Amino acid sequence: MILAATVGPEQxxxxxxxxxxxxxxxLSKGEIRRIIDWGGCTVSNTLARVASRALKEGEELVLGVMEQERRIDLVYRREDLLYEDSSFMAINKAPGINSQRTPYQLKGTVEYAVSVYLRETGIKEPARVIHRLDRGTSGVMFxxxxxxxxTHISLLLKEGRVEKVYWALVDTLPDEERWTVDAPIAKLNKFRYGVAFPGKEAVTHFRTLAAGSGAVLVEARPVTGRTHQIRVHLTHCGLPILGDTTYGGASAPRMMLHCRQMCFRSSDGRKVSAVAPVDPAFLEECRARSIDLSPLLQPSP
Known part of the structure; x- marks a missing residue:
């Protein structure tokens, strides 16, 4: 919930x-201070993190009221990272965590936690979000x-030269073992995207990995990087992801979409790759639906 008001002469x-x-x-005074501390307050479109700063008449004050369950004090340590070198780092984003700051919060997002990690390791650079995962999606973020x-990885992403592998659970067996969706995507409303003309070019390669009881594990390899691309393309095929209520997916503990791997070449030709283990909720949903992930979780020879 967003609250907004203009500072009057009384304030x-x-x-x-x-x-x-x-x-x-x-709102209570304590709640207001928590909102300020978590980065949910702006004054005239500027983030305000100091509760004692003085207000001026005419300033616009905006507060983002965040649900209690979103207040997760996210911290990354070196042992938590999936990959790290002098140029890149990769983390395993948990489901339910925002990739970057929102009008509601700064703290508790991947962006903020990475920025803290960089500072604590002596790197005076901002956390640059060059790609993102939806709040409900888990997995690799570089x-x-x-x-x-x-600049290098942004160019690779734009040119489709970053290999991205996602796992998704759907409740219907696809007609083909392998298929490609080449269909443009456009924004339909505030929350939904869909295949539409005109739209932005979007291409995703799919294949079936395993079938169980009432669910199928599908691999998705997006060539482009449109918002909600895998979710939209699977829905377009009549295969909404389990837990993806926005696009008609059946009920599940979480949205069953996981970025399993990302791989690319550094500017000097080195292979940079990260693989993210699946979280307990994803594993349990697979077990409950008789999908054996163990062969897929073995390291590549």
């Missing part, structure tokens, strides 16, 4: 937290550690 000169309390009496690396 001018007040501390940010006191002025917010006066403008939004339905972050460049410097501007040169960011």
């Amino acid at each position: 001018a000169g007040m501390r940010l937290d006191d002025g917010a309390k006066a403008l939004f009496p339905q 972050f460049p550690k410097n501007k040169r690396a960011a």
